[in-house]
Amino acid sequence: MSRDFVSFVGRSKVMRGVYHQIQAFASAPIPVLITGESGTGKELAAQALRELAGGGGPFEVTNCAELPETLIDSELFGHVKGAFTGAIKNHHGVVRRADGGVLFLDEIAELPVYSQAKLLRCIETGRFRPVGGERVRQSRFRLVAATNRDLELLVDQGEFREDLRYRLGAATIHMPALRDRGEDVTLLAEFFLRRYVARSSASGPSGFDEDAVAWLMHYDWPGNVRELRNGVETAAAITSGPLITAVVLRDVLHQESTLLSRVPTLEAALAKAERRAIETALRATRGNRERAAQLLHVSPATLYRKLAAMRTEEFERTLDVRNGKKSETARAAKKDGANGHVAKRPRGLDARPAGSEPREPAPRGSV
Ligand SMILES: Nc1ncnc2c1ncn2[C@@H]1O[C@H](COP(=O)(O)OP(=O)(O)OP(=O)(O)O)[C@@H](O)[C@H]1O
Numbered sequence: 590m591s592r593d594f595v596s597f598v599g600r601s602k603v604m605r606g607v608y609h610q611i612q613a614f615a616s617a618p619i620p621v622l623i624t625g626e627s628g629t630g631k632e633l634a635a636q637a638l639r640e641l642a643g644g645g646g647p648f649e650v651t652n653c654a655e656l657p658e659t660l661i662d663s664e665l666f667g668h669v670k671g672a673f674t675g676a677i678k679n680h681h682g683v684v685r686r687a688d689g690g691v692l693f694l695d696e697i698a699e700l701p702v703y704s705q706a707k708l709l710r711c712i713e714t715g716r717f718r719p720v721g722g723e724r725v726r727q728s729r730f731r732l733v734a735a736t737n738r739d740l741e742l743l744v745d746q747g748e749f750r751e752d753l754r755y756r757l758g759a760a761t762i763h764m765p766a767l768r769d770r771g772e773d774v775t776l777l778a779e780f781f782l783r784r785y786v787a788r789s790s791a792s793g794p795s796g797f798d799e800d801a802v803a804w805l806m807h808y809d810w811p812g813n814v815r816e817l818r819n820g821v822e823t824a825a826a827i828t829s830g831p832l833i834t835a836v837v838l839r840d841v842l843h844q845e846s847t848l849l850s851r852v853p854t855l856e857a858a859l860a861k862a863e864r865r866a867i868e869t870a871l872r873a874t875r876g877n878r879e880r881a882a883q884l885l886h887v888s889p890a891t892l893y894r895k896l897a898a899m900r901t902e903e904f905e906r907t908l909d910v911r912n913g914k915k916s917e918t919a920r921a922a923k924k925d926g927a928n929g930h931v932a933k934r935p936r937g938l939d940a941r942p943a944g945s946e947p948r949e950p951a952p953r954g955s956v
């Protein structure tokens with residue numbers, strides 16, 4: 590028997606602790622915060638809470654990180670026709686749709702501070718107002734929020750409201766990483782394999798050989814249960830023999846973790862794109878910054894500020910290389926295609942020593 594608790598598979602001590610908490614919080618009408626690495630089953634835990642609380646009512650899911658900041662309030666609280674350009678009809682937000690059920694807000698740390706205030710008011714009073722609307726509406730729902738970030742730290746940095754963190758923190762469930770769940774790894778692997786084979790038309794492997802089991806137990810699982818599920822399904826699809834082997838698992842999961850390690854942060858990717866655009870504009874205008882700023886649709890002040898930041902970055906790399914220090918910065922530069930040495934100065938950037946103050950004042954200003 591591998592089905593232990595609602596739709597969870599696993600019976601390790603840490604997971605039994607989780608089941609106990611879910612059970613305890615299910616009937617209390619308070620918000621619940623679920624923390625844990627990606628792929629550990631946070632959404633599954635939210636569904637289990639709902640099921641144990643009676644299972645009735647809607648289950649609305651919104652990922653705060655996937656919404657542009659300008660649309661978050663409308664997605665949560667809805668809007669009325671004409672509230673903004675493009676609001677061609679009234680729209681019910683998830684808060685209203687979740688009335689009588691559960692609202693699962695994934696990555697709640699990404700919610701802008703002003704929306705946090707609105708949400709807190711709404712969970713405390715059940716009242717909210719759609720964007721652009723006059724009328725106050727009512728909705729009673731159970732808020733279940735998830736995050737993988739340290740909310741306390743974000744409160745210190747002024748990015749998360751303390752009152753909301755306090756409200757959410759009263760009932761917290763931490764989903765343990767798969768690497769800390771011992772034998773659950775093999776139970777889950779067998780479960781995903783059986784499910785995959787049952788769903789596919791062709792017959793598939795019936796289990797894992799001895800080396801494969803040992804390998805499953807020693808792997809680190811950075812993507813947790815989701816990575817295990819994907820890995821087992823891919824391994825089953827390419828195995829023609831009766832058992833999945835360690836070699837196949839290693840190949841399949843190595844590919845996935847190589848891919849994982851290659852994902853840049855969004856911030857790094859955007860910074861790189863910005864640097865390229867600036868270099869192109871300066872090359873096109875033979876170094877004329879005012880013209881370049883025009884082409885880039887930013888103010889000259891913004892361009893000066895960005896150029897100054899680019900020079901500082903370049904200066905740091907120069908120091909790292911001179912000191913023979915393979916620091917994070919130098920490694921990052923290499924990864925970015927800067928050959929591990931001083932990044933080539935784009936034509937148009939002036940020839941002063943890197944890192945010195947820009948000739949022009951870098952006035953504060955924005956786009
Ligand atoms: N203990 C478990 N038993 C069975 N299936 C599980 C278990 N934990 C997770 N899963 C499955 O693994 C997948 C990932 O789980 P889920 O989406 O709940 O993770 P998450 O923590 O919300 O991930 P993310 O942070 O990336 O949103 C889902 O398909 C889920 O059904």
Ligand SMILES: [Mg+2]
Pocket residue numbers: 631632695
């Ligand atoms: Mg999730």
